[in-house]
Structure formats: structure tokens, C-alpha cells
Amino acid sequence: MSAIDNQMNRRRFLKRTFPVGAMLLAPQIVAPSVLGKGGGVAPSERVVLGGIGIGGRGSYVLGCFLQEPDVRFVAIAEVKAQRRQAVKQMADTRYGNTDCATYRDLRELLARSDIDAVLIATGPNWHAAASMLAARAGKDVYCEKPCAKTIMDSLALADTFRRTGRVFQAGTQRRSLPNFAYAVDLARRGRLGKLKTVHAHPAGLETKMSGWLPAETEPPKEEVDWDLYLGPAAWRPFNRRLLDGFNFEKGGGMVGGGCLEWGSHCVDLCQWANDTDDTAPIEYERKGDRLHARYANGVELVVRNDGWLPLGSCPVRFEGETGWVETGDNGDLVASDDALLAGKGVRISGYPADFHVRNFLDCVKTRGQPRANADVACWSHITCNAANIALFLDRKVQYDPKKNEFINDEEANRLRGEAWREPWQA
């Protein structure tokens, strides 16, 4: 069985066997006319896709896009020559031609009027800036996480996509997986009783600052365009050790990445479970080696690395007055009462992104909001960034989600944003 067959079968299986939680995970409805006769795709329904900054993770997600029959990938913009060529080869192999165009500068790709949407997997330093550039250029965006490295960037991201009307999907693909949706469904439908506490795994809370390394001889721009690689980050001399896009300038201001790494997944799921996709906690405080936050509705968010059941990476746990549920990337669910798990449906492990990609593509066609749209991503990233600020200041901070400022706390408020390097402009 081919990978595509396998994927399609899994999708059908998911649709057929996942009645509970369907409220949360139901696919975006697309009319049958979107698909032509014999499963072919009408040209008007084809999504022409470009890629911006595609490395390891990006190649996986791009693979998910390439499997979709209504996607045509036509161009890659990447500052590293080796990766540019690798992505071109991947696309050309898929289509059996040599048509995939390559660009060093993302602005050239974004200037193409034939491209409808872009996959952005540059590394966190560029995510917000590239997403906003793309939206302003009239492209829909699927962007890997973390999507914004400061509170201000989070707000600007949501504002830009609202104003431009473009579709945005954060690469938080657990929003499209049945075990997480089922657990969230239990919490939101009150089957755990009144929700009390939501727990998120951050994959460490350490700050990772990229700093300034000794200057090395800068390679030719065609090999690595250092200026474009730095993008909105403050200038520093070339050093090959900083070329790890995954970690370069992951967090903004003075507070570093902190809980953004998995928080953008797990805190996001907690926000979903608490029905607080449009706000953030109002209080944050470090307690021991954990971060505790409290929402206006009284629910507590606990960000912790330890004490999890062995359910794989990125676990979450939701506790109500009468029950609890915990799940993670191995696809299993554990609950206080087995009866809560009746009808949990198909188990999918390994956190695949194909369902999430499909949801994005469907929304490109309907102009509906994907599961991890810009507003959803904005608030989960604000929560993570505010948590990082509390950790950095090592004291309790209070946040006003309506004004988007820390209350009577100039010190914290100074950490909400970080200037972008010219010519990039938020």
C-alpha cells in the first residue's frame, strides 16, 4: 500500500470511527464539487503552494502537502543553497519534472501572483515576520511553531491576518488528532465535572539565547545568505554555529524560548480544553520547578516537566471536579474512569500532521478559520510568552488580556516585544 493510500484510509477510518469529539475535530466541510470526476481536481480548486525555509521538520510537513491531490508545489525560498536544492529535488521527484523554482529571497517568491499559499518552516526567528509578509502579499499561510517569539509579535500576527483576511494555520497539529480532541471534548462538555486544572508539558523551561559568537568568514550569499538568515533578529557576525534555525533566537526580548517549545502545543491544547482560545491567564507565578497560571474563569494552568504518565511526548492532563484525563503522542488516553473513554475511537500515534494540513487546505477553499488559526495561535503564544516573563522576573506577574499589558508592572511590560532589524517591519 502506498503512503498516499495509507493516509487516505486513515482519514476515512478517522471519519468513520470518531463520533465523539466530532464537535471539535469535524473536518471543514467541503462540497463534493470541489473534486472533479474520478477524483481529479478542477484547476480552479487547486492550491498552488510555495515553501519558505524548509529543513528537516519542514520537509516532513511538505511531504504531507505533496500527498494531497489538490496541491501543486511550485517554488521554494530558502537562504541555504543545500536545502533549496533538496526541496526542489523533493518536489520535482513528486511531479516528475524540473519545474520547482528556487529563490534565496522570500520576497521574490511572495511577489509571484500564481502562488496561493505558503508553508513556512524557517525556524522561530522568522516565523512571525515571514507569516505577516506573506499575508500582506496575499498568501495564505501554514506556519510551523512557535509562531511568535514575543507578546507583541503574537498580537501583530493575529491583527495582520484579521486585516488581510488571509487563512493562517499554526503547525500545532495535535489540534487535529483524535486523542487530544477527545480529551479536550471531555473537558469542554463537562464530563470531568467543573474543570479545575489543566496541565501542559513544556519540554524544558530553559532559556536559550543565541547571543553573539566570534566572527567567521562569511560564505557567499548563494551558499548561505547570512543577512536574510538573520532577518528580523539584531545583527551579529556570521558564525556557523548560529545556523541552527530551530534554536536561533527562539524567544524574544530578554526571556528566551522558555516554555515556547512544546508550550505552543501543550499550552495551546490546555487553552482549547478550557474554552479560552480567545484569552490568556491573568496571573503567572513560578512554584518550585513548575509554572502556575490562573485564568479569569478560575481554572489553573500548570506547566511542568515531571510527573507524567508514560504516554509519549507532548502530554496534557485535564482535571475536573469529578474526573481527569491524560493523553500524549503515543495516542493512548488514560482517565479516572474507563467509562469516560467509551467511544474514544481510533488511536493514532506519532503526531502526524496530515489531518492538520488537510484542514488548512479546506479552509483555503472555504475561507473558514482553521483549527489553529491566527487568533488561537496568538493567545496560546501570549500565554507562553507571559509565562516566560514570569520565569525571567522570578516573581508573580498579573496580565490584563483585554489591554494586553501587565498590570502596574513596567518591568514586565518592557519585555513584551523586541525591535525588528531593518528593513523588516512588523
Added chain:
Amino acid sequence: MKHYISRVGQLVSLALFTASAVALGPARAAMLDLDAPAAERQQKLIALIKSDAQPAEKALALKQLAICGTADAVPALAGFLGSEEFSTWARIALEVIPGPAPDEALRAALTTVQGRPLIGVISSIGVRRDPKSAYPLITKLRHPDAQVVSAAAIALGHIGGDSAARALEIALAETSGATRSAIAEGCILCAERWRAEGQAAKAMALYDTVRKADVPQQRVAEATRGAILARGSDGTALLLEQLRSPDKAVYSIALRAARELPGTQVTEALASAVKQLAPDRQWRVLLALADRRDDAVLPAVKAFAKDGPAELRVTALNVLEHVGDTSCIPLLIDAATVDDRAVTQAAKASLASLHTGNVDAELLRLLPQAAGKQRQVLVETASARRIESAIPAVLRYAADADAGLRKAAFEALATLGGPKEMGAVVDLLKSATPQDRDALEQALLAISGRSGAALAPTLMPLAGHSDPSLRAVGLHALAAVGGPEALAAVREAVDDQEPSVQDDAVRTLSTWPNNWPDDNGIAEPLLALAKSGRKPMHQVLGLRGYLQYLQGTKNLGNDEKLAKVREAMPLMKSPDQKQLAAAVLGAIPAPGAMEMLVGFAGDADTAEAACSALTALAVKDAPEFTKDQRRKALQTVLEKSKNDGTRKRAGEALKKIQ
């Protein structure tokens, strides 16, 4: 606090890379000491950035002034605004230091800084939204550098207000070329702010100017959205007009605006307009309508779900899953019984997931009183929603004359049934027609799998039934419940008078499911079958089952498993049996297993399976093996295997050992 780095530690980590590059100057200690008074830190940081310290130190010191900097630090920070290397580091602090001093410094820099850093200065003014900078920025709209003009336009958009908006509007009228897009964007930003502040008329006028201007399609789309929203409910006409636009970008943003413009009147107008649109737009507008949140949505969707054109009806039925409530149940049941597959599927899917109101209670109320095809729909829905209270009604329908209804009931029993229903299902099976038997067997197996060994006695009458085919069903169900009693019954059936039942019993034993390691009793009958089964096939199945048992059981130690594999060796007559034995040995971390596998590797029929198993054993640094034993095993693999993957793994492992 092992997971945390303290504030001081965080800055230490911030500086770690720097530390490798430069010798730390005397000011470094103060730079890192966050617990020192802010004024003291500020003075030391200012001194550092004014000194001839290394560039890395200066950069980080500039950034740290974002935390403790005041107006006192601004002149020193401003000194870096013209530097391509340090401008951003300085602006990080200047953007967040409160008070007028940073605004004044940035404003002054507009006249002194040139080139790329000037764009940064303009951006920071935009971030700070300094109204006094509006005029100097307006002058930059005529700057010869297009990037400066564009940056100024965006910054003016962020500052907003009458002067900025008027200047941008004039620039839009007078300017041509690459900057028009940014100027239009500046206008839109001004209009967005006015709209947010309730100055709808001013916003509307500016949006209209942009959407009618010769600017890129995306700007027109943004202005169109704003123009619709700024008009409030009066924007409905413009919205409907744009939904008919031939311009894809404008039509697309109208679909977004259709979700945003509030009011029941808007919803009603959209509902009225849907059928007048091109077919490929109708369902998309209906989806947009369904995403709205007002009282007019549900009646509109229900109307399309009842008798809309085909594709629209299907979309509406799908949408009811999200926006519907109990009032939609009769409509959905009716739709689920029509002769259009797309319609019935959509209706059934929505019935399965409808969640607003007490849906299950309403379905239970309707279940006993339904008639015709509706009964089948309700049974299927009860099954899909896992409504256990529906079981009594489902059992009644399982004996109905309608074959379709019976089938739905059997499938519902498979989903919902528990130990209490097992007897009833057994009774149904005994009197079932041949056509019903498969579905009922599936129901019985599903229930058995959920019931456990205690229910074995309930199945005995079936396992002893006079009809051989029913006896076979009984054996399968016994395997599903498991336990010693069930095992004994299946083992007894190996000697059944009917050959087909004997075969079924052997097959059932050989795949005894698979409560291992709990069902240890399976080993002895499987070995007996392997040794003296009635037919050759029984012996083959017995041996295969026995080897699989050895592979899976956790009740035997490594030496015991090894002994049993050795004991079974004489029974292995075919290569595939030996290959299976090799797989078993590959899971036994014992030197004896390795030795046996080395032997297997010398036989062409079993060489690859043995090499694969040997590699699996030898790559792990298990305490049971010496390095010599592992080395010898891996060398054997390199010598005997023809599989590149296996050889590669073995070669890599061998290198690590050596």
C-alpha cells in the same frame, strides 16, 4: 531548581557565547547582576557602551538597557542609531523605555541617520506611535528611497490620526510605482484604527478611497473588507455585491467579511442571496453564514437542509452538526431516509454528532415509536452515539421482519452490547437465518471480547450445539472471552466428530487470543498438536502457535524459553518454521540463543532470518553477552547475510564494539 535558570543565570547564558569571544571587561559583572539597583546597573551599562569594549559586549549591554534604561540612557543609545551593526540592539531598548526622551531621540535621528538604519528608526517610531513624529514622517513620503517611503507609510498608519491619514491619501493620489502598496496599507491601518475607535464614517471614506484606487489586489481586498465592516448593517449591499465579484481576491475576502459583519438582518440577506449565486459559490456562502452567531442562522440552515438544491442541501445537513439542536432531529431523520446517498450520509453524520440540547433523550423518545426506514436510522444513530439505554429497543428490532433493520440492530448490539446481552444474542444466533448469521457472529464476538472469562458458561450451549457451524461460532466466541474453561472447551473440540469443527478448533488454538501471558495453559495443547495432530496441517498450526506463544510469554525465563525451542527443534520440518524459531531466538538474550542462531546462519533457508535475529541480539549492550560473543555474532552476520540493511547495522555495531 534544576529546570530553571535564575534571572542572573539567564543572562549568564545570554552572555555565554559572548564570553567565548571576548575577555570580559570590568563592567560585565554589573551587567549580569540583575539584583543590583537599576540606576547603578544603568550607569555601568552606559559606561560600557561608551567605552571601547568589544562589539559583542556592547550589543548585549544595549539590549539590557531595555530592562533598566531610563531617559538618562537615551542619548547614549541614540548614538548607535546610525550603525548598521548596532542600530537594532539600541532600538530594542529605545522602543520600550517610557517617556518622551526616546521619541525625541528617534525623531531627531530622522534627520541624521541615512540608509538602511533610517528604516529601522522609522519602524521604531511606528511601534511607539509617537504623534509628534507624524509631520517629519510625512516628509519622508517623498524620500527618493522607496524602502524609506514604504516604511514611513506603514509607520504613519500605525500612528494614525487626521494628519497622517490625509497625507497618505494625498500620497496615494500622487504617487506611482512600488510604494503605492505600502501607502495604501498605511491608509488601511489608519482606517482600521478609526473603525476600532468608532469613527466609522471617516474609516469608511478612507477604505473606499483605497478600494477604488489602482493598488495591488490584496490592498483592494483589505479595503473592501474594511469598507463592508465600517458600514455596519448598511454594509450588507456592498457585501452581497462583492460576493458576486469576478475578482477572486475580493470574493474571498467577502467570504471572510460575511462571517464578521454582525446582525440577523445580514444573515437573512445572505440566506436570500445564496440561491442567486453561481453554484460553486452557494455552498461556500452557506458555510460562511453557518459560522455566524445569531438567531437567524439556524432557521436559514434548516430551510436549505430541508429542500435546498442538491449540493446546498448536503452542505446544510453537514452544517447542522455544528449549528443544529434537538429541533433538527426530525428533519435529519427524514433526510436520512431519502434515496440520495450524499444526502443520507450527511444527515446520518450530523445525527451522530449533533450536540446542542438533550439529543440522546430525544432520540430515545423517538426510537420505540418510529416507523418504516426511520427505525433503522434511529438504531444506527443510537449505535453511533453509543446510547446504551437504547439496547432494549435495539433487541426488539433485532427480531423484526425488516432485514435492513435487523442488520442495523445486530451492528448496534456489536457496539453497545455487554455481558447482559450475550444470552440474547446467543438465542438470536440459534434461530438466525444464514443471511443474518455473519452479522450476529460479529456482534457475539464483539460482546465476548468485552466480557471476559466469567461469561464462558453462557457460550457453552452454543459450543455444544448440534449444528456444526454454530459450534464453530461458539469456539470463536470462547476464544474471545478466554480463560481456562474456554480453553478446555476449545481443546475438546479438536476431537469433534465433525472434521470442519476440528479444523476450526485447531485454528482457534493456534491463534489463541492472546491473553498471554495470562493463558499459560495454551502451551501444552499447542505442543501436543505439533507433535501428534490429527492432520499435517494441525501439526503445522500447532507448532506455529507454540512458537508464537514462546515469543510472547512473559512467564518463562530466558533459559526456559531456550530449552523449549530446543525441544521443539525436531518438529520443525519446513524453512518457515525455522525462520519463526529464529525470530523467537532473537528475542531471547542468552548466549545459547546466539549459538543456535549462528548455526541457523549456516543454512541457506534460514540464514537471513538468523542474521536479522543475531543482529537484534548483538547490537544491544546486554549484560548477558560478552563483547567477544557479540563480536562473533556480528562477524557471522557480515559473513552470511546478503541483506544490505542487516549488514550495515551489523557493521556499525561491530565498529562500536571495536
